[in-house]
Amino acid sequence: MEKAEAQGTPDVVEDVFDGRATGVEVEQDDRTAPEPDSAIVKPWDPAQIRVTTSTFSLRNILDMIDEGSLELAPDFQRGQVWKVEQKSRLVESLLLQIPLPAFYFAEDSDGAFRVVDGLQRLSTLHAFVRGGDQGFRLKGLDYLEENSSSFSDLPVQWQRRVNNTQLVVNVIDPTTPSDVMYDIFKRINTGGTPLNAQEIRHCMSKDRSRNILKHMTAMPEFNTATNYLGGHIRMNDREMALRFAAFWLMGMDAYQRNPVMDKFLEHATAQLDDPKEVPDSKVDELYEAFRTAMANAHLLFGEHTFRKWPAGGPPGRNPINRALFESWSVALARYDAEDLKRRQAAIVGAARTRMAEDIAYLDAITSSTSDRRRVAYRFSSAEQDAKAGL
Known part of the structure; x- marks a missing residue:
């Protein structure tokens, strides 16, 4: 673990829309720059348009x-x-x-x-x-x-x-292929306030995925864990539920093969829209896993659930961090509540120490959050910290 020179977190910037704080941290992610060791993506064929x-x-x-x-x-x-x-x-x-x-x-x-x-x-x-x-x-x-x-x-x-x-x-x-259509949508979007990625996915998806995400973000466990984020004006709640669904359904290996978060979430949306890919029985399993994850996260972290909360950091509650949400929710979906309750102090201590001292981890939840190495590191860190006290 590379130790930070001083305790605390980097500047936390809360997203604001129409003059109102949204309760969600701005995700500082360069979605356009390719990774140094990745090949340049070949443009799609204009004949497909x-x-x-x-x-x-x-x-x-x-x-x-x-x-x-x-x-x-x-x-x-x-x-x-x-x-x-x-x-x-x-x-x-x-x-x-x-x-x-x-x-x-x-x-x-x-x-x-x-x-x-x-x-x-x-x-x-x-x-x-x-x-x-x-x-x-x-x-x-x-x-x-x-x-x-x-x-x-x-x-x-x-x-x-x-x-x-x-x-x-x-x-x-x-x-026209769906990924080409999605790119067209992003390029021609001319509203006074441009749509964000999840708003575009919502407009282009079908009823099935919309209803699944709506059901997930209406769960009492989700709203307790996120301080009632359901119904978010910028659909950040739907994106968080979709991120959980994507990693829960497809796993880290699928992301590592194509480490572009927008594409990964588009693929997950398409899967949720297709009952052959994700049958109703699997949707029910997804609901239960998400409900368990939300309840377990709040049991451990209380009002600081999915928020930066370093040991020795300043008092108060930071906005929700999407990178923390996706990694910790997936890590906690398979645990028993009584087990976590018994080990709560050890788990919370490990997580807060990591947020205070591990520079690589802070980078993984703060900037360039779609980078394959940073995604893998924050997921493995959450899994490791969830085992504290065993």
């Missing part, structure tokens, strides 16, 4: 949403962060006949569509035109005098103008 451009009326698109053939990513909370004034100016743009930027849809093999880019805009327009009592009234318009108006309050000719607005849509063909 199949995109067609079509024009739809807004009425047509809203009908597709209502009938379920165009999905607006259920449980996706980001659309709620637009203020009424922002939503109103989008509607005003339609009324002024200002063309909107192109939308991107991904077509499924069954002919259904998912929104790749433009989710917030379409959610806003659907809420205004078809939302009824759940819609909103215009506010803060720059050029028109229709403030306080709902869609039904607008003159009929303006309602018709909105419904007949022509929207340019680029449709990604279902034969």
Whole structure:
């Protein structure tokens, strides 16, 4: 163990969104730089990109949403962060006949569509035109005098103008490989606040994986361990559950063969979406393992669960660290609670000493956290410390 020159942790930076602390530590990870000993990844074949451009009326698109053939990513909370004034100016743009930027849809093999880019805009327009009592009234318009108006309050000719607005849509063909589609999503994402990796995965995944992750993050054991992180505004809770599922299902060897965290989590999402890969019986086992891991982690670490808490460190509670979450949750999923309770002091002491003195470990949970060596080191460290007192 390489000993630190002074006790304590590196600066802990909490993620902030829309002026609010999120309760989760910023993950300082260089996702683009290849490891020194790794080969440069060969770009995918441009011939794999199949995109067609079509024009739809807004009425047509809203009908597709209502009938379920165009999905607006259920449980996706980001659309709620637009203020009424922002939503109103989008509607005003339609009324002024200002063309909107192109939308991107991904077509499924069954002919259904998912929104790749433009989710917030379409959610806003659907809420205004078809939302009824759940819609909103215009506010803060720059050029028109229709403030306080709902869609039904607008003159009929303006309602018709909105419904007949022509929207340019680029449709990604279902034969496009999923990893290429994911990369396209990241490149064209044009929202005011770019989507993070888990928000993109959520938008592009199917109901099955969404429901699995939602169930995991709604567990009382998860919310007790994470101080009620379930329903996180940036879906950090879903990402943490997905990380556990990925390592629990596929193991460290699978990550070492392709040490790119985004790709690893994409693969796990695809597995969860496929009942042939992960049958319902395996999902039930996943639930029980996750429940056990969360209960055991909180039993050991209490309010400091999944947070940096070095021996001799300053008092107070740090935000949740995702690297600690994935490594300790997997390490504790197979232990009996009574065994851990008996050895609690030894385990906690070992973990806190490591966070105070082991520079390599601090690096593994702080920066370049997707590096294969750092992932392996934090997992092996958690496994070793979980055996303290045996």
